[in-house]
Amino acid sequence: MESIKDPILQIKDVCISYTSSVMAVKHVSADIEKNSITAIMGPSGCGKSTLLRAVNRMHELYKNIRVTGEILLNGENVLEMEPMVERRRIGMVFQRPNPFPTMNIFDNVLAGYILNGIRLSKSQKEEIVERNLRNVSLWDEVKDSLTKRGTFLSGGQQQRLCIARSLALQPDVLLMDEPTSALDPIATKHIEDLMDQLKKEVTILIVTHNMSQAMRISDRSMFMFLGELIEYDDTKKMFENPSDERTRSYLTGKMG
């Protein structure tokens, strides 16, 4: 792969261990291009989610975890940033849609502001809610139900609401951990189409088990195996002609 000019995110020699005996991520380095979609693939347990969580500092929720190396966002080490600043700049969407159950749809979009104690005027709030719900093509479906709870929506709508909630803070990077694995094919297609539009505004890093999804939506793909980044290349190149035998076995269904 050609080297990436002007990367927004740089993962440099990152190692992550949960305990002294288990190294879940081993010396991973990769530059991520701005306004692109990068898929992280690999068999169960290869360290995809562990790596993704470190980019968002979610690893700090685990007691004895140890992370070494650097993760640079626009040249600044995420691992040393103020957590609040970092979470505004790097958003995350999870496998299961998780709108805040006690909040209505309107407040769910604004949750990042509410929970961070950021005050907004009524018109600012209305503008942010409408713009972000339009951004995820949910506005027309929910504009008359903004005071209803987010949990009353369908799974696909809830996931789009969660994406709107992340985007509302205008992050530079959006991390997605298998965001469609709990959704039906139509809701999945909707989210995939959405991602293609969103990359104009945000850089997306997505963990997926679904190889055809990676092929459809991503510009570049990473293949991880037993904690190592085995291959990182343009998605088309990797699927058509992988350089490593392990990538080939995985992509042809012989592994994992």
Ligand SMILES: Nc1ncnc2c1ncn2[C@@H]1O[C@H](COP(=O)(O)OP(=O)(O)OP(=O)(O)O)[C@@H](O)[C@H]1O
């Ligand atoms: N909380 C934890 N404590 C100890 N070890 C963990 C913990 N979470 C994950 N691991 C280990 O770290 C390694 C990587 O796990 P991780 O969940 O990142 O893999 P993954 O590729 O995302 O897997 P999957 O596709 O199944 O979600 C595995 O060996 C796993 O057992």
